[in-house]
Amino acid sequence: METLRRRFSTKPLHKPELSRLTIPNRIFAVVYATAAVTLLYHHTVTLSSLFTTKNTKISSALFLSDVVLFLIWLTTQSFRMKPIHRNEFPQNISKESEKELPAIDVFVCTADPYKEPPMNVVNTVLSVMGFDYPAGKVSVYVSDDGGSDLSLFGLIEAAKFGAHWLPFCRENDVVERCPEAYFASSNANLSSSSTSDIEKIKTMYESMKVRVENAVEMGKVCDENITGEDERKAFKKWTDGFTRQDHPTVIQVILHGSKDKDIRGDVMPNLIYVAREKRRTSLHHFKAGALNALIRVSAILTNSPIILTLDCDTYSNDPQTPMRVLCYILDPKIESQKVGYIQFPQRFRGINKNDIYGCEHKRLYSINPLGMDGLLGPNYVGTGCFFRRRAFFGGPLKFVSPEMIELSPDNVVDNKAIHSKQVMDLAHYVATSNYEDKTQWGYKVGIRYGTTSEDILTSYLLQCEGWKGIFCNPNKAAFYGDAPINLFDVLNQQKRWATGLLQILFSKYSPFTFGIKYIGILMGFTYGHNTLWPIWSIPITIYAFLPQLALLNGVSLFPKCAQYFLEVTPIYVG
Ligand SMILES: O=c1ccn([C@@H]2O[C@H](COP(=O)(O)OP(=O)(O)O[C@H]3O[C@H](CO)[C@@H](O)[C@H](O)[C@H]3O)[C@@H](O)[C@H]2O)c(=O)[nH]1
Numbered sequence: 375m376e377t378l379r380r381r382f383s384t385k386p387l388h389k390p391e392l393s394r395l396t397i398p399n400r401i402f403a404v405v406y407a408t409a410a411v412t413l414l415y416h417h418t419v420t421l422s423s424l425f426t427t428k429n430t431k432i433s434s435a436l437f438l439s440d441v442v443l444f445l446i447w448l449t450t451q452s453f454r455m456k457p458i459h460r461n462e463f464p465q466n467i468s469k470e471s472e473k474e475l476p477a478i479d480v481f482v483c484t485a486d487p488y489k490e491p492p493m494n495v496v497n498t499v500l501s502v503m504g505f506d507y508p509a510g511k512v513s514v515y516v517s518d519d520g521g522s523d524l525s526l527f528g529l530i531e532a533a534k535f536g537a538h539w540l541p542f543c544r545e546n547d548v549v550e551r552c553p554e555a556y557f558a559s560s561n562a563n564l565s566s567s568s569t570s571d572i573e574k575i576k577t578m579y580e581s582m583k584v585r586v587e588n589a590v591e592m593g594k595v596c597d598e599n600i601t602g603e604d605e606r607k608a609f610k611k612w613t614d615g616f617t618r619q620d621h622p623t624v625i626q627v628i629l630h631g632s633k634d635k636d637i638r639g640d641v642m643p644n645l646i647y648v649a650r651e652k653r654r655t656s657l658h659h660f661k662a663g664a665l666n667a668l669i670r671v672s673a674i675l676t677n678s679p680i681i682l683t684l685d686c687d688t689y690s691n692d693p694q695t696p697m698r699v700l701c702y703i704l705d706p707k708i709e710s711q712k713v714g715y716i717q718f719p720q721r722f723r724g725i726n727k728n729d730i731y732g733c734e735h736k737r738l739y740s741i742n743p744l745g746m747d748g749l750l751g752p753n754y755v756g757t758g759c760f761f762r763r764r765a766f767f768g769g770p771l772k773f774v775s776p777e778m779i780e781l782s783p784d785n786v787v788d789n790k791a792i793h794s795k796q797v798m799d800l801a802h803y804v805a806t807s808n809y810e811d812k813t814q815w816g817y818k819v820g821i822r823y824g825t826t827s828e829d830i831l832t833s834y835l836l837q838c839e840g841w842k843g844i845f846c847n848p849n850k851a852a853f854y855g856d857a858p859i860n861l862f863d864v865l866n867q868q869k870r871w872a873t874g875l876l877q878i879l880f881s882k883y884s885p886f887t888f889g890i891k892y893i894g895i896l897m898g899f900t901y902g903h904n905t906l907w908p909i910w911s912i913p914i915t916i917y918a919f920l921p922q923l924a925l926l927n928g929v930s931l932f933p934k935c936a937q938y939f940l941e942v943t944p945i946y947v948g
C-alpha cells in the first residue's frame with residue numbers, strides 16, 4: 375500500500391472545507407451561553423426563596439429540566455465548533471494501479487430469517503458483490519446469528535443469480551446493483567440494454583425470489599432446490615439438535631473467486647457464509663461478538679487490510695464507494711496512516727409516510743458527524759463503515775498482537791488455500807463459542823463489549839487509542855438501509871440504544887472523565903452528548919405535565935413582565 379500511496383501524491387484525492395457557519399456558530403454559542411447561565415441563576419435564586427412554599431416541587435422539577443437541557447445544549451456546542459465538509463476525487467486514482475489495490479472483506483450481519491428476510495440479505499450481498507472494484511479483491515462474509523439454513527439457501531441462490539447479474543450490470547452500466555432497487559426504479563426501463571435482456575434477468579430474479587420466499591414460508595429448504603453435492607453436505611449440518619442458540623460452527627464457501635466464474639468467464643468475488651458456534655453456556659455478545667468472529671474467520675481465509683461492516687438491511691447504492699474510501703486510505707498528505715475508519719451516513723429507504731416515529735435521525739447521522747469530523751472523526755454507527763483491519767489491534771503506534779499469529783493484520787494469506795482442511799479447521803476453531811475466553815477480544819482487540827451500543831463504544835475507544843475517523847458524505851447516498859416502521863420496533867430499538875448509551879456513560883470509560891482525558895474536551899463532549907441522549911426523557915416528561923400542574927397550583931412558569939426579557943429572548947431565538 376505504501377508504494378501505491380506515493381504514486382498518488384501528485385493528484386489531490388480529497389478536499390476538506392471548513393463550514394461557513396463556523397464563526398457565526400461560535401459567536402451565537404457565546405451569546406446563548408450567557409443567557410442560559412443567567413436564566414439558571416434566576417432559577418436558583420427563585421428556588422431558594424420558594425423553599426418554604428407549596429410550589430417547591432414544581433419549581434424544583436422545572437429547575438432540574440432546565441439543568442438537563444442546559445447540559446445537553448452545552449455538549450451540542452462541541453459539534454458546532456469546527457464542522458467540515460469533504461469532497462473526494464476517485465477519478466484521480468489511476469486505473470493502471472488496479473492490480474495493487476488493497477483487498478476488501480465485506481461483513482454482512484443477519485440474525486433472524488423471519489425479521490430480516492433472506493431476500494433482503496441476498497439483495498445487500500449482490501449490491502456489494504457488484505462494487506466497481508476488481509472482483510478478485512472483494513470477499514463477502516455473511517454472519518448468520520440466526521444459524522438458519524434458510525439464510526444459507528438464500529445465499530446459494532444469490533451466488534447462482536450473481537453469475538448473471540454481475541455481467542449484466544457491467545455490460546449495461548447499471549448503477550443500482552441491488553436488484554430489488556433496480557427493478558423497482560425507472561432506470562430499469564431507461565437502461566441501454568435491450569428490453570428482452572432486462573425481461574430475461576428480471577424473470578430470473580423473480581424466480582429466485584419465489585424459491586427463497588417459498589423456503590422461508592415453509593420453514594425448510596426443499597430437496598429439489600439443492601443441486602450440488604457440496605450444498606447437500608452443507609445442509610446436513612442442520613441436524614435435529616441444531617437450534618438457533620445451540621449449534622456448532624458452520625462455514626460454507628459458496629463462491630471462491632479463483633475457481634467460480636460468472637457466465638462471461640470473469641472472476642467473481644468470494645462469498646462465504648459463517649454461523650459461529652453458539653452454546654447456551656457461553657456469552658455471545660450479540661452483534662459485537664458476531665463481528666469479532668468474522669474478523670477472525672476472515673483473517674484466516676483472506677485477511678484483507680480493509681473491512682466494510684454492513685447490517686443486512688443496508689445495501690450499496692453506489693458501486694464507486696470503495697474508490698471514495700481509497701481517497702482517504704491512499705492519501706499521502708493527511709496523516710492517512712492514522713485513519714482507522716471511514717464512516718458513511720446511515721440513510722434510509724422505506725421510512726413510513728412523514729417519518730412519524732422520527733427514525734431518519736438526520737441530526738444523529740448526517741449533521742452532528744460533520745462537527746466530529748472536524749475534530750477527530752465521527753462515531754461508528756454500526757453499518758456503512760470501512761475499517762482498516764489494523765485498527766482493531768491497538769493504537770496506530772501501539773500494536774496489540776492477537777493470541778495467534780494467523781490473526782495478525784499483517785499475516786499474508788494464500789487465497790487459493792481456502793478449501794484446504796487445515797485452513798478450514800482453523801477457521802472453524804476461531805469461531806467456537808468459548809474461543810475468546812482469556813483473550814483480549816472485546817476489550818483491547820476488535821469490536822468492544824460491555825454495551826448494547828457496541829458501535830459508538832468501539833469508535834470512541836479507537837479514538838482514545840489514537841485513531842482518527844473520516845465522515846464521507848457524498849451527495850449520492852453510498853448506502854440505503856431500513857428503519858423501524860412500527861411503534862413496537864421503534865420502542866424496542868430505542869430502549870436498546872438508551873440502555874447501551876447509559877452503560878457507556880456510567881462505565882469507567884465515561885466520555886466526561888476518561889474521554890476528556892484522552893481525546894480532549896470537545897471530542898469528549900461529542901461522545902458525552904451522544905451518551906446523554908436517554909436523559910432527554912427527563913425534561914420531556916416534566917414539561918409534558920408541568921404546565922397543567924402549574925396551572926392548577928397557580929404557579930407562573932414564564933416571566934410575568936420584561937424582567938427576563940434579555941435572557942429569555944436569545945434562548946427562544948436559539
Ligand atoms: O445478536 C445479534 C443481534 C443483531 N445482529 C445484527 O445487528 C444488526 C443491527 O441490529 P438491529 O436489530 O437492526 O438494530 P438497530 O437498532 O436497527 O441497529 C442500529 O444500532 C446498532 C447498535 O445498537 C448498530 O449496531 C446498527 O448498525 C444500527 O443500525 C442487524 O444486521 C442484525 O442482524 C447480530 O448479528 N447478532
Ligand SMILES: [Mn+2]
Nearest residue numbers: 685687856857
Ligand atoms: Mn437495523
